[in-house]
Amino acid sequence: MPKAPRTFRDSTSALTGAHLRSLSPARSRSLSCLLGVAGLVGFSGLLGCRHSQSEVGRPEASLSASADAQSSFRNLRAAWFAGSTNERRKLEPELRRFLARFPNEEPSDMVRVLLAFDCVSRGSLQEARVLIAQVRVSVGAVHDFARVAEAYALLRESKPDAAWSVLEPLAGKIVDSDERLVFSDLRLRAAASAKSFTNAAHAAVELLSEAPSDGRATLEELVRDQFQPARKADLVDALASLERGPADESQNAQVREWLRKLLRERLVAIAVREKDAALARSLLDTAPAALRASATGSALVGIASGVQSRPLISGRAIGVALSLGTAEVRRRSASLAAGLARGLRAPASPASPASPASPATTEVQLITQDDGGDSTGTLEALRELASEGATILVAGFDGKSADAAAQFAEENAIPVLLVYPPETWVGALSSAFVLGESPSSEQAALDAELSRRGLQRIARVGRLGEACDGIAETAGGSRFSVQQWQRNRVSAVLVLGSAACASDVAHDLRGVPAFAPELALGLEAAEFVFASDTRGARFALGAGSFPSPVRSGSEDNPALPALDWYEALGHDAALLAKGALEGFPSGRVDEEHAVHELHARAQAALARVQVPLWTSDARGFSKGQTLSRTLTIVSPPKAKKLP
Numbered sequence: 001m002p003k004a005p006r007t008f009r010d011s012t013s014a015l016t017g018a019h020l021r022s023l024s025p026a027r028s029r030s031l032s033c034l035l036g037v038a039g040l041v042g043f044s045g046l047l048g049c050r051h052s053q054s055e056v057g058r059p060e061a062s063l064s065a066s067a068d069a070q071s072s073f074r075n076l077r078a079a080w081f082a083g084s085t086n087e088r089r090k091l092e093p094e095l096r097r098f099l100a101r102f103p104n105e106e107p108s109d110m111v112r113v114l115l116a117f118d119c120v121s122r123g124s125l126q127e128a129r130v131l132i133a134q135v136r137v138s139v140g141a142v143h144d145f146a147r148v149a150e151a152y153a154l155l156r157e158s159k160p161d162a163a164w165s166v167l168e169p170l171a172g173k174i175v176d177s178d179e180r181l182v183f184s185d186l187r188l189r190a191a192a193s194a195k196s197f198t199n200a201a202h203a204a205v206e207l208l209s210e211a212p213s214d215g216r217a218t219l220e221e222l223v224r225d226q227f228q229p230a231r232k233a234d235l236v237d238a239l240a241s242l243e244r245g246p247a248d249e250s251q252n253a254q255v256r257e258w259l260r261k262l263l264r265e266r267l268v269a270i271a272v273r274e275k276d277a278a279l280a281r282s283l284l285d286t287a288p289a290a291l292r293a294s295a296t297g298s299a300l301v302g303i304a305s306g307v308q309s310r311p312l313i314s315g316r317a318i319g320v321a322l323s324l325g326t327a328e329v330r331r332r333s334a335s336l337a338a339g340l341a342r343g344l345r346a347p348a349s350p351a352s353p354a355s356p357a358s359p360a361t362t363e364v365q366l367i368t369q370d371d372g373g374d375s376t377g378t379l380e381a382l383r384e385l386a387s388e389g390a391t392i393l394v395a396g397f398d399g400k401s402a403d404a405a406a407q408f409a410e411e412n413a414i415p416v417l418l419v420y421p422p423e424t425w426v427g428a429l430s431s432a433f434v435l436g437e438s439p440s441s442e443q444a445a446l447d448a449e450l451s452r453r454g455l456q457r458i459a460r461v462g463r464l465g466e467a468c469d470g471i472a473e474t475a476g477g478s479r480f481s482v483q484q485w486q487r488n489r490v491s492a493v494l495v496l497g498s499a500a501c502a503s504d505v506a507h508d509l510r511g512v513p514a515f516a517p518e519l520a521l522g523l524e525a526a527e528f529v530f531a532s533d534t535r536g537a538r539f540a541l542g543a544g545s546f547p548s549p550v551r552s553g554s555e556d557n558p559a560l561p562a563l564d565w566y567e568a569l570g571h572d573a574a575l576l577a578k579g580a581l582e583g584f585p586s587g588r589v590d591e592e593h594a595v596h597e598l599h600a601r602a603q604a605a606l607a608r609v610q611v612p613l614w615t616s617d618a619r620g621f622s623k624g625q626t627l628s629r630t631l632t633i634v635s636p637p638k639a640k641k642l643p
Contacts, residue, residue: 066105072098073107080114081178092118109135109142116149117182125153144170145179151186160193181210185222192226195428197234198241200226201259205242208255224262232270232279232411239263243286264291270411272299275383278592280304311414313589313598314389316581317365318344318574321381321395321405324373327469329397331498332566333370336419339570340366340394346575364578371401378404386414391584391602392577394570396436399423406432413596415580415603417573419566429625431603435573437523437543437629439463445541445631446494446520455492455518459485461505462497462522468504478508485517492518495525499564502528510535523565530636542634544616549637565615572613572627576620580605 076095080088095115102108112131119128128149135146147166154163167187174180184207191200204223211219230238242260264283268291271279280303283291291297320340322333344364369384371377378401385393393409396402396418406425409416409432420436450458459481462468466480485493493509495502502525509516516536521529526547529540540547546568580602589595610619615629622628 066102069098069102069105069107072102073105073111077107077110077114088114088118089122110145113142113146113149116146117152120149120153120156123156125156128153141175144173145176145183148174148179148183148186151190155186155190155193158193160190163190164194164196164199177210181207184210188223188226192229195230195234197227197230197238201238201242201263204259205252205255208258209252220258223259227262227266230266232267232274232276233413235263235267235270236279236282239267268296268300271303272296273379274408274412275303275387276412277304277310310590310592311386311412311595311599312389313391313585313595315365315586315588316363316584317367317388317390318577318581319367319369319382319385319388319390319393321378321385321393321401322368322370323378323397323401324370325398325401328498329401332397332419335564335566336394336397336570336573337368339567339572340574341570342567343571343574344578346571364574364581379408382408382414382416386412389588391415391581391598392417392606394419394435394573394577396420396422413603414599415606417577417606419569419573432625433606433621434626435569435576437631441631442496442522442541445633446522449539449633450492450494450520453492453518455520457488457490457492458520459488459490459493459517461493461495462501462524465494465496468497468501478511480505480508482508482512482515486512486515490517492520494520494522495528496522497525499525499528499531501525503531506531506535526634527564529634537635539633539635542632543629545614547634568614572615575611575613576606576609579609579611 076091076098080091080095083091092115095111095118098111099108099115112134116128116131119125119131132146132150132153135143147170151163151166154160154166163186167183167190170183171187174183184203188200188203188207191197191203204226208216208219208223227235227238239260242256242263267279267283270276271283280300284297284300284304291300318340320337322337323329324333344366367385367388367390369381369388371381378395382393382395382405393405393414393416395405395408395416398420400423402418402420402422403425405416405418406422406429408414410430413431416432417435418432421434421438422432460466461480493505495505499521502519502521506519506528518536519528519538521538521540523541523543523546526540526542529538529547530549546565582605584598584602589598607621607625609621612619613627616627617630618628620627
């Protein structure tokens with residue numbers, strides 16, 4: 001059975017196993033052909049698989065081509081549309097031999113187009129465009145399909161809007177069933193990639209309406225995948241567009257109803273998860289009787305009737321969704337909360353971390369919620385904070401919770417500062433702002449410095465290394481594998497945990513005479529670079545004014561610098577949020593339209609606010625909604641050598 005190809009978004013990979021294994025050999029062959037043009041045009045072989053044998057004898061339009069050329073072309077075309085990606089690539093030599101043998105016969109134009117698709121599928125875009133340019137303009141149908149190949153190349157270049165502009169004028173002009181399925185598949189992908197889900201909905205209807213019954217289920221999986229990144233507002237618009245559409249007949253009506261059900265199910269899940277009363281009421285207004293009678297319908301009714309579930313604005317307030325999950329994220333949460341409190345007490349023009357500053361009257365309220373120790377509780381905590389009146393939210397202490405917080409921000413258009421970069425989120429950010437630093441950037445900077453210093457044998461502790469919370473095998477023994485490090489002649493220990501973790505590493509190293517590898521410290525452990533209770537060389541990552549050798553000597557002096565990375569991030573989050581909320585109303589606002597306007601105003605203000613920060617030389621967010629940083633290397637002025 002042909003192996004399903006990988007798409008550039010890998011959207012069809014999950015379909016190649018359970019779906020195909022559950023079918024008969026003949027039907028498996030049919031669905032294998034669905035996974036056609038190099039993964040992107042993933043289902044172009046559908047009609048070819050179904051009709052290729054019967055179409056071999058179909059007369060071609062050209063009367064001038066030689067009988068030999070026509071016969072060879074019919075066989076190549078049928079095999080190409082019926083084949084999997086690997087089978088199509090195996091046809092490339094035959095397609096090229098055809099062009100060498102019949103360069104000027106009319107079928108050669110279609111052969112060039114098929115070759116262009118294959119070139120795009122393996123990334124040879126320049127060669128594909130040369131082949132497309134050789135297609136004669138006078139050949140109408142083939143020229144139209146060549147334009148489809150050009151759209152495919154644009155989509156592979158991550159230019160979905162340009163691809164849609166090429167495809168849209170071809171609507172209704174692609175007559176051949178094999179070619180039309182390729183065209184419809186690309187229209188769906190281009191619209192979804194361009195985040196135009198209203199267009200994607202109509203393209204999906206067109207694609208599913210053309211599908212034969214034995215391939216329908218596989219195509220439905222494709223449609224589900226394309227709508228997966230759609231935000232709440234996108235789904236609402238797409239569903240409304242289908243509801244407004246004309247009444248269709250037969251198969252088209254069935255397809256529209258299937259797609260409406262899909263979109264409605266996604267929106268119901270969001271309404272229940274977010275306790276979104278307005279969305280729940282909207283869904284109930286158009287819901288079929290079956291939904292109203294279900295348990296989900298009852299939940300929607302309860303949400304729709306609730307008045308506390310709607311976001312409101314209660315003066316100038318910041319909400320933070322603290323995490324109670326692992327010990328690591330609990331520590332981060334505690335540090336960030338302390339930093340937020342410190343930043344809110346800071347004056348309007350804060351001093352540098354190393355300089356004292358007098359406290360000022362708090363003008364912005366801090367509201368807290370926790371996730372209950374469950375990563376899925378992040379969304380509930382954010383919803384509660386919004387309903388309690390917070391205008392700007394802070395959340396995301398690891399990759400998964402940052403993904404959930406980004407999803408909440410984008411679906412609800414409520415600004416959220418992400419403490420940690422999202423783990424899997426791939427869409428553009430508009431309401432979410434990334435405050436923390438990318439782990440990959442941090443790792444790259446440390447690796448570069450280790451290489452520059454000629455340190456080759458590295459032991460890693462923390463992220464992707466030995467756990468910081470390990471337990472010694474014997475009482476009084478080492479928590480870390482320091483004896484093994486010595487045997488392996490380790491020249492440096494890279495600590496990507498906290499400063500407490502780095503202190504434990506240093507403690508264990510002191511128990512091994514004549515072994516003092518250099519310590520390399522990530523941002524979370526950076527403060528330990530100034531510790532005096534360790535021996536040997538060490539360096540840490542820094543950013544902006546962090547870390548600082550000045551330590552807080554008293555709880556009564558909040559103007560001294562943050563003690564750790566997450567407290568510094570909390571301080572900067574408070575300053576950015578305070579700056580964005582300047583001039584906001586001090587009273588309660590609960591009218592829905594006014595609340596949405598204030599959230600949009602806060603989002604725009606966050607994008608342009610400029611304040612001095614501790615963790616970055618930048619004074620605000622860059623165009624990509626991230627806080628840009630130049631990571632530096634920090635060493636102690638004089639590392640004290642202990643005996």
